[in-house]
Amino acid sequence: MAATLKDIAQKLGVHPATVSRALNPRTAHLVNAATVERVRKAAAAMNYVPNPMASGLRTSRSHTIGVVIPDLTNPLFPGMVRGMQDTLSRAGYTPLLVNTDNDPATEAQMVASLRARRVDGFILATARRDHPLLVELASRFPIVLINRVTESIQLPSVAADDQHGIRLAVDHVYDMGHREIAHLAGPKWSSTGHERAQAFNRVMRELGLSVAKRNVAVTAWNIEEAKETAMGMLARDPRITAIVAANDQLAIGVIEAARERRLRIPRDLSVIGYNDMPFMDLVDPPLTTIRVPQHEIGSEAARLLLSHLAEEGGTPVKQVRLTPELVVRASTGPPHP
Amino acid sequence: MAATLKDIAQKLGVHPATVSRALNPRTAHLVNAATVERVRKAAAAMNYVPNPMASGLRTSRSHTIGVVIPDLTNPLFPGMVRGMQDTLSRAGYTPLLVNTDNDPATEAQMVASLRARRVDGFILATARRDHPLLVELASRFPIVLINRVTESIQLPSVAADDQHGIRLAVDHVYDMGHREIAHLAGPKWSSTGHERAQAFNRVMRELGLSVAKRNVAVTAWNIEEAKETAMGMLARDPRITAIVAANDQLAIGVIEAARERRLRIPRDLSVIGYNDMPFMDLVDPPLTTIRVPQHEIGSEAARLLLSHLAEEGGTPVKQVRLTPELVVRASTGPPHP
DNA sequence: CGCGCTATTGCAATCGATTGCGCAACCTTG
DNA sequence: CAAGGTTGCGCAATCGATTGCAATAGCGCG
Numbered sequence: 001m002a003a004t005l006k007d008i009a010q011k012l013g014v015h016p017a018t019v020s021r022a023l024n025p026r027t028a029h030l031v032n033a034a035t036v037e038r039v040r041k042a043a044a045a046m047n048y049v050p051n052p053m054a055s056g057l058r059t060s061r062s063h064t065i066g067v068v069i070p071d072l073t074n075p076l077f078p079g080m081v082r083g084m085q086d087t088l089s090r091a092g093y094t095p096l097l098v099n100t101d102n103d104p105a106t107e108a109q110m111v112a113s114l115r116a117r118r119v120d121g122f123i124l125a126t127a128r129r130d131h132p133l134l135v136e137l138a139s140r141f142p143i144v145l146i147n148r149v150t151e152s153i154q155l156p157s158v159a160a161d162d163q164h165g166i167r168l169a170v171d172h173v174y175d176m177g178h179r180e181i182a183h184l185a186g187p188k189w190s191s192t193g194h195e196r197a198q199a200f201n202r203v204m205r206e207l208g209l210s211v212a213k214r215n216v217a218v219t220a221w222n223i224e225e226a227k228e229t230a231m232g233m234l235a236r237d238p239r240i241t242a243i244v245a246a247n248d249q250l251a252i253g254v255i256e257a258a259r260e261r262r263l264r265i266p267r268d269l270s271v272i273g274y275n276d277m278p279f280m281d282l283v284d285p286p287l288t289t290i291r292v293p294q295h296e297i298g299s300e301a302a303r304l305l306l307s308h309l310a311e312e313g314g315t316p317v318k319q320v321r322l323t324p325e326l327v328v329r330a331s332t333g334p335p336h337p
Numbered sequence: 338m339a340a341t342l343k344d345i346a347q348k349l350g351v352h353p354a355t356v357s358r359a360l361n362p363r364t365a366h367l368v369n370a371a372t373v374e375r376v377r378k379a380a381a382a383m384n385y386v387p388n389p390m391a392s393g394l395r396t397s398r399s400h401t402i403g404v405v406i407p408d409l410t411n412p413l414f415p416g417m418v419r420g421m422q423d424t425l426s427r428a429g430y431t432p433l434l435v436n437t438d439n440d441p442a443t444e445a446q447m448v449a450s451l452r453a454r455r456v457d458g459f460i461l462a463t464a465r466r467d468h469p470l471l472v473e474l475a476s477r478f479p480i481v482l483i484n485r486v487t488e489s490i491q492l493p494s495v496a497a498d499d500q501h502g503i504r505l506a507v508d509h510v511y512d513m514g515h516r517e518i519a520h521l522a523g524p525k526w527s528s529t530g531h532e533r534a535q536a537f538n539r540v541m542r543e544l545g546l547s548v549a550k551r552n553v554a555v556t557a558w559n560i561e562e563a564k565e566t567a568m569g570m571l572a573r574d575p576r577i578t579a580i581v582a583a584n585d586q587l588a589i590g591v592i593e594a595a596r597e598r599r600l601r602i603p604r605d606l607s608v609i610g611y612n613d614m615p616f617m618d619l620v621d622p623p624l625t626t627i628r629v630p631q632h633e634i635g636s637e638a639a640r641l642l643l644s645h646l647a648e649e650g651g652t653p654v655k656q657v658r659l660t661p662e663l664v665v666r667a668s669t670g671p672p673h674p
Numbered sequence: 675c676g677c678g679c680t681a682t683t684g685c686a687a688t689c690g691a692t693t694g695c696g697c698a699a700c701c702t703t704g
Numbered sequence: 705c706a707a708g709g710t711t712g713c714g715c716a717a718t719c720g721a722t723t724g725c726a727a728t729a730g731c732g733c734g
Contacts, residue, residue, distance in 0.1 A: 004720055015684050020721060027723090032682060049453045053393040054720035057689045062390065072422075073415045075615065082409050082436065094433055094454060098426070099419060116386045117431060252619060278412065282589060284621035341690055352714045357692060364693085369712060391690030394719045 003046040012042055019043075023050075056118070065305065066114035067095045068124040070102045075277040076247075076294065077125065080146060083298020084123060091306050093120070100126050102221075108133060121305050127157075128189045142308040146301045148191045149319075156308070158301040158320040160292035162192060165324035166199035169244045169272045169290055172326055174207055176334045178242040178270060182215045182233055184226060184254055186246040193218070196246045196274065215240075219250060226253025227260075234261055234269075241269060241335040248273035248280050248289055255285075255331070266333030276327055286329035293322050340383040349379055356380075360387070393455070402642065403451035404432045405461040407439045412614040413584075413631065414462065417483060420635020421460060428643050430457070437463050439558075445470060458642050464492075465526045479645040483638045485528045486656075493645070495638040495657040497629035499529060502661035503536035506581045506609045506627055509663055511544055513671045515579040515607060519552045519570055521563060521591060523583040530555070533583045533611065552577075556587060563590025564597075571598055571606075578606060578672040585610035585617050588624055592668065603670030613664055623666035630659050 005023075009016040014035065021027040022039035031039075042048075056062045065088055069077045081097065088095050096114055100107035107126055111133065114122070121142040127134060129151040137143055138155050145157035173181055183200040186193025197216055204211045214237055219229040226245070230253055234240060245251035251273030255265060263269045265285055273280065273289035280287040300320055308315050342360075346353040351372065358364040359376035368376075379385075393399045402425055406414050418434065425432050433451055437444035444463055448470065451459070458479035464471060466488040474480055475492050482494035510518055520537040523530025534553055541548045551574055556566040563582070567590055571577060582588035588610030592602060600606045602622055610617065610626035617624040637657055645652050 005722095006720075016720085017685080017722075018683060020723085021683090024722085030682075035682085051394070051720055052454055053390045053399065054689090055722070056390040057388070057394050057691095057720080058722045060689075072419050073615065075412065075415075078410045078412075078415055085409075085434070085436065089435070089450070094450075096431055097422070097434055099422065113426065113431075117389055278410065279616045279620065282620040283616065284619065284623075286621075342692095343690075353690085354692075354715080355713055357690095358713090361692085367712075372712080388690055391719090392692070394690080394721090395692045397719075 002051070003043075003048045004051070005048075008039065008042050008046060008048055011046070012038060014039075023048075060118070061120055062118045063093050064117065064119045065093050065095050065302075066111070066117075066119040066122045067097045068107065068110060068114070068122065068126050069097070069099060070126055071099050072097070075279070076147075076275055079278075079294030080125065080298035080301075083295040083300075084302045085298075086295075087299040087302040088306070091302075093302075093306070095123075102126070104128075104133070111137065121309055123301050123305060127155075127191060129191050129194055130189070142305055144301045144305045144308075146297050151191065154317050154319070156304055156317050156319065158297050158304060158322070159192075160290075160297070160324045161321040162195045163199045163202075165274060165290040165292065166196050166244065167203050168324065168326040169274065170200065170203045170207070172288070172328065173242040173244070173270055173272060173332060174209075176270070176332065178335050179209060180237075180239045181209065181242045181244060182217070182237070182240045184230055184233070184243055184245045184250050185216055185218045186221055186250065188218060190221070193221075193246055200244060219253070221247065221249065223249050223253045223256070226250040227256045228253075230254040230257035231260065234258070234263070242272070242332070243269065244272050244274075246274055248275050248277045248287060250274075251287055251289065251331070252283065255283075255287075265331055267336050270332040270335070272332055281329060285331045288329045288332040289327055290324045291327045292324045296322060339388070340380075340385045341388070342385075345376065345379050345383060345385055348383070349375060351376075360385075397455070398457055399455045400430050401454065401456045402430050402432050402639075403448070403454075403456040403459045404434045405444065405447060405451070405459065405463050406434070406436060407463055408436050409434070412616070413484075413612055416615075416631030417462070417635035417638075420632040420637075421639045422635075423632075424636040424639040425643070428639075430639075430643070432460075439463070441465075441470070448474065458646055460638050460642060464494075464528060466528050466531055467526070479642055481638045481642045481645075483634050488528065491654050491656070493641055493654050493656065495634050495641060495659070496529075497627075497634070497661045498658040499532045500536045500539075502611060502627040502629070503533050503581065504540050505661065505663040506611070507537065507540045507544070509625070509665065510579040510581070510607050510609065510669060511546075513607070513669065515672050516546060517574075517576045518546065518579045518581060519554070519574070519577045521567055521570070521580055521582045521587050522553055522555045523558055523587065525555060527558070530558075530583055537581060556590070558584065558586065560586050560590045560593070563587040564593045565590075567591040567594035568597065571595070571600070579609070579669070580606065581609050581611075583611055585612045585614045585624060585626055587611075588626065588668070589620065592620075592622075592624075602668055604673050607669040607672070609669055618666060622668045625666045625669040626664050627661045628664045629661045633659060 005016045005019045009019045022031045022036045098110040123144050125147045127145045127148040127150045131150045149157045185197040188194045217229050217233050219226045254271045258269050273287045276289045276291035342353045342356045346356045359368045359373045435447040462484045464482045464485040464487045468487045486494045522534040525531045554566050554570050556563045591608045595606050610624045613626045613628035
């Protein structure tokens with residue numbers, strides 16, 4: 001059905017090897033310019049498309065990238081994935097997407113299946129602060145982490161600057177007059193949860209505000225548990241006037257908790273999220289949050305990985321930090337006297 | 338690095354062909370049971386993983402499925418994609434995901450690149466009512482359409498029952514007492530836009546309500562244009578008390594238009610969406626809508642495609658229609674006298 | 675005029691798995 | 705015990721592209 005190198009060679013009366021060289025930009029200089037031209041013409045005419053399995057078998061490169069995320073239905077990820085797709089496909093690479101649901105066993109299985117597929121590299125959004133699998137993986141493949149990073153070892157990564165983002169958030173409510181500021185943190189096994197909590201403590205200290213233990217509560221990454229945890233916080237310390245949540249889902253949990261406690265937002269409680277997922281401008285109330293450039297994280301990760309694939313030798317480990325920005329909407333306001 | 342058939346054969350003193358047959362369930366009966374066992378043990382011990390490029394080259398099957406959607410960042414799709422991923426990967430297939438942004442040229446290019454990758458079949462969510470590319474594609478590959486369908490030809494598809502869904506929507510507002518019901522329709526090139534509009538007309542007629550031309554307005558699939566169109570509708574006919582939107586984004590456009598015209602929802606205007614995308618329970622006001630089983634559409638499409646790949650001959654064209662359900666929230670209510 | 679060099683192309687092996695064909699050994703049956 | 709059948713396995717070709725090496729031709733230069 002589809003034309004092969006041999007077909008083209010036959011038609012032109014040359015050897016398949018010549019056709020191969022003519023069509024490959026890297027080796028075309030080995031072939032007479034006129035021949036190259038004839039081959040190109042013929043290939044186009046027969047609309048020849050190289051068989052990636054054949055070339056992959058020979059070269060053991062699949063031009064395929066494993067993309068590992070917790071869950072595609074988490075609105076944080078589609079933007080990042082599109083960023084990768086757009087720049088990977090432009091470079092002739094195809095992402096293979098898998099979900100782990102934050103389960104290490106599933107992750108191991110998915111990574112194994114991607115290795116079975118002979119992917120050329122990995123982009124992972126599933127890093128835990130301590131993550132042996134990733135360390136092992138990084139020693140055999142080019143990998144780039146996004147969003148979250150590991151602590152045990154420095155790996156190439158692309159993420160937003162959490163330190164800066166949290167500073168924007170805390171400064172925002174501080175500037176409006178809040179002093180009783182609390183943080184609803186994500187799980188400490190995740191770098192984002194941990195780092196944002198660390199950043200919160202630091203910024204509070206710099207502002208001269210005390211950070212009592214009870215001002216930081218930890219929850220899993222989901223709305224329901226965030227709501228429960230926020231209920232507890234608000235019950236224990238009713239003086240709190242502003243809560244900085246470690247991501248938008250947690251902020252929504254806080255809003256639901258506030259609603260249940262008959263607190264009005266932002267009059268009685270200011271809430272600020274993190275990530276600015278799609279539709280956060282439409283929830284009730286529209287959520288003030290820290291926007292991270294989702295598409296750009298994805299495309300930057302792809303670029304970084306591609307550059308690793310291009311260079312033979314070890315490129316230096318590059319840790320890209322993108323700058324988040326504050327998006328003020330209606331869930332924050334000055335504290336009520 | 339990785340073990341090959343030959344390695345196993347050498348270690349066991351048998352021929353690679355025997356190893357191949359022993360490891361393939363379809364041919365294992367050709368090999369002595371004891372040998373099969375020895376081979377399996379050895380393969381496991383050397384943690385042998387077959388090279389998909391090699392087997393693909395020989396068999397010309399990539400165990401790969403092209404998945405073509407308009408835009409992953411549209412919240413309607415991640416659920417469907419996960420549905421596919423989950424059932425495809427269970428069957429040893431890997432989806433290759435591309436976006437078209439509803440642009441036919443991009444679509445053609447993406448489909449071409451998937452064909453270049455030698456995918457074994459396609460799942461497409463980009464059908465237009467008239468769509469020559471798909472007809473051509475269907476003649477050469479197993480394909481399954483999701484969400485939208487073509488009209489020119491009957492192709493295997495999985496979608497929600499739009500007729501039923503619209504009936505649920507219209508009945509809902511009718512039962513609450515609304516009589517001046519309008520429809521904000523999607524573009525007519527898309528089957529969902531067209532069919533939902535058709536269904537709206539039919540149901541209205543069955544209820545004995547007149548459908549004036551002005552009771553149905555057509556808009557593109559985005560919030561901004563939906564808002565403009567809804568503004569026009571409401572200006573032309575202020576008697577309208579309920580609007581059935583062709584999807585959730587359009588419903589949000591309607592809500593924004595209503596807000597701009599100082600109409601309160603649902604007191605002055607009831608709005609009902611379609612699809613029940615994630616977070617539609619959190620927008621202001623929480624959106625009454627028609628839930629379509631997104632994950633199930635994806636997994637059912639995958640199953641359908643897999644069954645086509647399994648059977649050699651032409652399986653009959655199966656058009657699966659899943660049943661949507663009404664989700665009542667706060668954007669609908671009885672009309673105010 | 676001949677040697678050596680370069681430019682161009684052909685040859686053939688190779689990547690790893692699959693599969694039609696054939697052969698040998700063993701078994702069944704009359 | 706011979707004829708015919710079955711079972712188990714090896715042989716070798718094949719899928720399509722890549723690439724080291726060899727071969728040829730053409731050229732410049734002494």
